Amino acid sequence: MVRALSLLGLLLLWMVAARLTDDPQVLPGPFALLTPFAAEIRSGALPYHLLHTLVRVAWAFALAMSIGMALGLAMGLFPALDRWLDPWLVVFLNLPALVLIVLCYLWIGLNETAAIAAVTLNKIPNVTTIIREGARALDPGLRAMAQVFRMPRRTYLRHVILPQLAPYTTGAARSGIAVIWKIVLVVEFLGRSNGIGFQIHLYFQLFDVAHVLVYALSFIAVMLAVEWLFLQPWERRVRRWRLA
Amino acid sequence: MIRVDVRAKDYDGVPVLRDVRFDVARGETVALLGPSGIGKSTLLRLIAGIDTDFEGHVEAPEAMAIVFQEPTLLLWRSVLDNILLVHPRLPRDEALATLGKVGLRGKETQFPTQLSLGQQRRLSLARAFAGKPELLIMDEPFVSLDAAMADEMLGLAEALIAETRPATIFVTHAEPEAARLATRHLVLGGRPATLQP
Numbered sequence: 001m002v003r004a005l006s007l008l009g010l011l012l013l014w015m016v017a018a019r020l021t022d023d024p025q026v027l028p029g030p031f032a033l034l035t036p037f038a039a040e041i042r043s044g045a046l047p048y049h050l051l052h053t054l055v056r057v058a059w060a061f062a063l064a065m066s067i068g069m070a071l072g073l074a075m076g077l078f079p080a081l082d083r084w085l086d087p088w089l090v091v092f093l094n095l096p097a098l099v100l101i102v103l104c105y106l107w108i109g110l111n112e113t114a115a116i117a118a119v120t121l122n123k124i125p126n127v128t129t130i131i132r133e134g135a136r137a138l139d140p141g142l143r144a145m146a147q148v149f150r151m152p153r154r155t156y157l158r159h160v161i162l163p164q165l166a167p168y169t170t171g172a173a174r175s176g177i178a179v180i181w182k183i184v185l186v187v188e189f190l191g192r193s194n195g196i197g198f199q200i201h202l203y204f205q206l207f208d209v210a211h212v213l214v215y216a217l218s219f220i221a222v223m224l225a226v227e228w229l230f231l232q233p234w235e236r237r238v239r240r241w242r243l244a
Numbered sequence: 245m246i247r248v249d250v251r252a253k254d255y256d257g258v259p260v261l262r263d264v265r266f267d268v269a270r271g272e273t274v275a276l277l278g279p280s281g282i283g284k285s286t287l288l289r290l291i292a293g294i295d296t297d298f299e300g301h302v303e304a305p306e307a308m309a310i311v312f313q314e315p316t317l318l319l320w321r322s323v324l325d326n327i328l329l330v331h332p333r334l335p336r337d338e339a340l341a342t343l344g345k346v347g348l349r350g351k352e353t354q355f356p357t358q359l360s361l362g363q364q365r366r367l368s369l370a371r372a373f374a375g376k377p378e379l380l381i382m383d384e385p386f387v388s389l390d391a392a393m394a395d396e397m398l399g400l401a402e403a404l405i406a407e408t409r410p411a412t413i414f415v416t417h418a419e420p421e422a423a424r425l426a427t428r429h430l431v432l433g434g435r436p437a438t439l440q441p
Binding site: 139141142144145146147148149150151152155159160163166238241242244 | 289292293294306308309310312314316318319320321325329330331332354355357358371375381
């Protein structure tokens with residue numbers, strides 16, 4: 001209820017701002033977006049570009065989460081490795097996203113691999129940092145228990161380590177997906193010929209604010225759906241023992 | 245036969261244990277006594293293979309089980325899974341039967357967070373005995389329980405030990421517990437700790 005009212009408030013604020021601006025070229029009202037939105041759907045342009053961006057987000061998310069989790073876990077469990085890799089982590093954490101994107105395009109070329117690599121490399125340090133904290137907080141008592149009972153490694157990883165990391169994994173995933181799609185848009189803006197970022201670049205050059213908003217809001221809607229349909233149910237599932 | 249020969253165990257250069265040697269036969273229950281902080285839990289960790297940084301040698305079987313002071317359960321897995329994940333080859337029926345022995349039949353689908361502390365301790369006992377261990381290690385398993393519950397847990401442990409007959413080494417501060425459960429007492433004392441005659 002509060003969320004719906006809050007969103008309604010945002011919509012009202014937008015409508016008032018559009019009325020005060022009184023220039024649809026600068027800020028069209030929310031209902032003025034319906035016509036360009038329908039046209040983009042009918043022409044197939046919106047689904048086409050949306051799909052390309054989604055595929056990039058999915059690839060970068062999967063790669064960043066897998067590599068970041070493995071690195072974070074290893075660094076959290078092995079202090080010697082942490083001492084070696086921590087300076088690298090600090091460097092990559094503080095490297096501006098734009099620099100990594102430009103370097104990937106320069107070194108790999110203006111292609112899909114470079115685009116996904118740039119986004120993945122931007123997100124890995126963040127996931128690694130969060131998971132490392134989780135690995136440092138693992139219960140030593142459970143480790144001792146698993147050791148004495150000779151628990152198989154895979155069982156230990158799946159049923160002892162990963163559930164303890166669940167709050168950290170969820171945090172990394174939720175912040176990750178939000179950051180990744182924004183970086184994907186920059187990557188598309190700078191060097192791809194399709195995707196939401198490319199379309200925003202195109203309509204920026206045409207100074208068409210309505211189309212910029214249509215593409216941006218459509219993707220936000222899709223990402224909200226991902227949050228509600230996948231991330232939140234998954235979080236509820238891994239937390240169900242706490243609520244029992 | 246369990247053979248313990250710990251020549252030296254230090255923590256950050258501080259000697260903790262010296263020349264601790266003893267054997268425990270199958271079916272024997274040894275109570276390890278001594279003042280707090282003397283190194284009893286440290287010795288258990290060496291025997292269990294949790295800590296391998298010491299001078300000496302421990303001969304222990306593969307089939308080993310441990311009961312900690314805290315239940316140390318997988319809170320995110322069901323009561324039954326807490327047994328089956330630790331003993332993957334154990335048939336489900338046997339796991340359920342073990343739960344029955346500690347009075348947890350009917351609770352198998354619940355999470356440990358839904359159990360009382362006493363029930364969690366019983367689950368911890370069931371997990372230890374389910375695999376029919378040849379060596380059972382218990383680190384103050386009945387500490388911080390009220391008298392009635394401690395008595396109930398002692399009775400359970402007694403029955404399960406009599407049925408399974410492992411070599412048992414357990415740490416306790418309570419002489420009555422040692423008298424009731426143990427067939428032999430070992431006392432650690434001194435700095436660094438050694439076995440007292």
